[in-house]
Amino acid sequence: xxxxxxxxxxxxxxxxxxxxxxxxxxxxxxxxxxxxxxxxxxxxxxxxxxxxxxxxxxxxxxxxxxxxxxxxxxxxxxxxxxxxxxxxxxxxxxxxxxxxxxxxxxxxxxxxxxxxxxxxxxxxxxxxxxxxxxxxxxxxxxxxxxxxxxxx
Amino acid sequence: xxxxxxxxxxxxxxxxxxxxxxxxxxxxxxxxxxxxxxxxxxxxxxxxxxxxxxxxxxxxxxxxxxxxxxxxxxxxxxxxxxxxxxxxxxxxxxxxxxxxxxxxxxxxxxxxxxxxxxxxxxxxxxxxxxxxxxxxxxxxxxxxxxxxxxxxxxxxxxxxxxxxxxxxxxxxxxxxxxxxxxxxxxxxxxxxxxxxxxxxxxx
Numbered sequence: 073x074x075x076x077x078x079x080x081x082x083x084x085x086x087x088x089x090x091x092x093x094x095x096x097x098x099x100x101x102x103x104x105x106x107x108x109x110x111x112x113x114x115x116x117x118x119x120x121x122x123x124x125x126x127x128x129x130x131x132x133x134x135x136x137x138x139x140x141x142x143x144x145x146x147x148x149x150x151x152x153x154x155x156x157x158x159x160x161x162x163x164x165x166x167x168x169x170x171x172x173x174x175x176x177x178x179x180x181x182x183x184x185x186x187x188x189x190x191x192x193x194x195x196x197x198x199x200x201x202x203x204x205x206x207x208x209x210x211x212x213x214x215x216x217x218x219x220x221x222x223x224x
Numbered sequence: 225x226x227x228x229x230x231x232x233x234x235x236x237x238x239x240x241x242x243x244x245x246x247x248x249x250x251x252x253x254x255x256x257x258x259x260x261x262x263x264x265x266x267x268x269x270x271x272x273x274x275x276x277x278x279x280x281x282x283x284x285x286x287x288x289x290x291x292x293x294x295x296x297x298x299x300x301x302x303x304x305x306x307x308x309x310x311x312x313x314x315x316x317x318x319x320x321x322x323x324x325x326x327x328x329x330x331x332x333x334x335x336x337x338x339x340x341x342x343x344x345x346x347x348x349x350x351x352x353x354x355x356x357x358x359x360x361x362x363x364x365x366x367x368x369x370x371x372x373x374x375x376x377x378x379x380x381x382x383x384x385x386x387x388x389x390x391x392x393x394x395x396x397x398x399x400x401x402x403x404x405x406x407x408x409x410x411x412x413x414x415x416x417x418x419x420x421x422x423x424x425x426x427x
Contacts, residue, residue, distance in 0.1 A: 151311045182311045204287070210264045
């Protein structure tokens with residue numbers, strides 16, 4: 073049964089990756105890199121480089137000595153410390169269509185987020201999910217540390 | 225020897241627990257003040273309850289998904305700096321936005337804004353930016369179509385000037401929004417110099 077579930081999950085991940093691989097709209101860019109840092113996009117993992125584009129659903133991974141900094145289209149910034157796994161679950165920023173939202177999932181490691189224009193457009197549209205709770209961020213700076221989370 | 229085996233057997237479940245990542249995923253949340261001194265607020269919630277963080281360095285530590293968020297505590301700055309040392313060091317510079325204003329109905333910069341261009345160029349060079357967005361806007365005098373054209377000409381004019389001054393064209397992302405995104409909301413037909421602008425963001 074658990075194998076069946078795993079298969080189902082894999083299938084879901086696989087299907088999602090196809091959808092999002094097609095969605096190449098950059099929502100942010102890598103600005104700072106130290107040590108080993110990777111971007112997992114669908115099934116493809118690549119070493120992150122300065123100015124590399126971030127798209128929705130990307131998983132950002134830092135190694136034991138790694139850290140990285142990202143600037144998003146709405147001028148919000150995110151930095152990740154070592155041994156961190158972070159997924160950009162959702163990102164909407166379109167002033168003309170009045171769409172704004174930011175959802176990040178941190179499975180392990182450390183992060184610091186500084187809000188930008190999304191928070192000004194919609195104060196209740198930014199949140200970060202950890203294995204134990206969800207943080208709703210209203211126009212400010214937040215640091216999160218997750219210990220003993222996802223070890224994949 | 226026997227003791228060693230027993231010890232190993234006893235620690236096996238713990239080891240497996242740790243290896244499979246089933247150990248409790250403890251999460252710590254810390255509210256900070258923004259660089260401009262503003263302190264917003266954060267709500268930390270799970271299925272058992274929620275709590276608000278409203279002061280700088282107020283933090284909450286949760287060990288289990290069904291642990292009720294309780295009273296926040298103030299984290300010392302020293303503890304914060306050591307816990308988040310590498311993430312702190314990897315924070316990118318927040319993007320800087322410049323506003324350039326134009327003469328009515330044209331893509332001609334006002335004399336004041338013309339003086340800002342060299343400042344912008346200096347800043348782009350200083351931060352080695354290769355990610356610059358240029359968005360043209362207009363006020364609400366004239367038709368929508370005319371304003372889309374004017375805002376596009378304004379954005380293109382700034383892009384051309386930057387390129388002429390040595391900024392690589394591939395670093396520029398140019399967009400025009402017509403009269404749709406005014407900084408100052410006015411009725412249609414009202415001239416508003418603060419809306420006749422290009423917003424230039426250096427990332």
